[in-house]
Amino acid sequence: MTIKKPQALVMGILNVTPDSFSDGGQCFHIDDAISGAMRLLDQGADMIDIGGESTRPGAKSVDEVDEINRVVPVIQALSRQTKTPISIDTSKPKVMQQAVEAGASLINDVNALQADGALKMAASLEVDVCLMHRQGLPQTMQKNPTYNNVIEDIQHFFQQRIDACERAGIPLDKIILDPGFGFGKTLAHNLEILRRFNEFKGLGCRLLAGLSRKSMIGAILNNRDVKGRTIGSVAGAIIAVQNGANFVRVHDVLATKDALLTLQAVNGE
Numbered sequence: 178m179t180i181k182k183p184q185a186l187v188m189g190i191l192n193v194t195p196d197s198f199s200d201g202g203q204c205f206h207i208d209d210a211i212s213g214a215m216r217l218l219d220q221g222a223d224m225i226d227i228g229g230e231s232t233r234p235g236a237k238s239v240d241e242v243d244e245i246n247r248v249v250p251v252i253q254a255l256s257r258q259t260k261t262p263i264s265i266d267t268s269k270p271k272v273m274q275q276a277v278e279a280g281a282s283l284i285n286d287v288n289a290l291q292a293d294g295a296l297k298m299a300a301s302l303e304v305d306v307c308l309m310h311r312q313g314l315p316q317t318m319q320k321n322p323t324y325n326n327v328i329e330d331i332q333h334f335f336q337q338r339i340d341a342c343e344r345a346g347i348p349l350d351k352i353i354l355d356p357g358f359g360f361g362k363t364l365a366h367n368l369e370i371l372r373r374f375n376e377f378k379g380l381g382c383r384l385l386a387g388l389s390r391k392s393m394i395g396a397i398l399n400n401r402d403v404k405g406r407t408i409g410s411v412a413g414a415i416i417a418v419q420n421g422a423n424f425v426r427v428h429d430v431l432a433t434k435d436a437l438l439t440l441q442a443v444n445g446e
Contacts, residue, residue: 188226190217190389190428191217194239210251221434232266248265248272264284264285264307265277268286268292269295270293271298285309289308296342299345308353311360322363327370339380353383353385354380354383357387367393374417375420386418387427410429410433415440
């Protein structure tokens with residue numbers, strides 16, 4: 178039997194930051210960042226998501242110039258070494274522009290292109306965009322988040338952002354949706370989103386799930402430390418793919434790829 182490439186793509190996380198919750202500081206310098214990216218590629222990453230500003234709960238904002246100086250040299254260097262797609266994890270229009278000019282082909286925005294000028298910039302760059310749902314800001318988003326109905330509220334938000342994108346000239350087939358596990362959600366909210374993930378398919382866009390090593394996994398595993406969340410994260414990624422995710426954003430690329438290939442073999446795909 179010939180094993181095909183998994184239908185769900187694995188997005189490897191590369192944080193060029195000193196303060197990300199799981200791997201802050203590990204790839205802060207360019208040589209470390211390039212080495213980290215090549216490890217992800219060797220493990221089978223289908224794309225690399227590069228971020229220069231932590232969005233963990235309580236994280237401080239980063240100056241635009243500092244963020245550009247962190248990510249653009251890494252994107253330029255990687256673009257010369259690989260044809261694997263590169264995503265830029267940012268909410269700032271100028272960072273989007275310089276990252277795409279350096280070689281990025283996807284804008285992954287936790288703020289769903291709501292910053293001043295972000296929508297216009299993304300449309301002008303003509304690349305794919307990933308719109309994430311977030312309730313509140315990193316400094317406050319985990320302080321008692323509440324919803325009338327978490328699935329319906331997120332669907333309503335997504336429809337508003339899709340409409341805004343289409344008015345700006347970004348077509349539906351360039352939009353990816355990420356419901357934002359852990360971004361202004363309780364554990365109960367996160368589990369409900371994962372359980373009903375396929376309901377977001379009705380919006381007509383590709384879907385991304387990013388729950389790798391997050392606090393929801395730690396809580397499920399009796400408050401397990403970040404370093405011990407790999408198996409729980411992989412299980413979450415598999416559930417998300419079974420429920421319709423087209424992309425999974427992960428730290429543990431090899432383990433996730435192995436699990437997805439196994440799932441695909443069992444399904445006879």
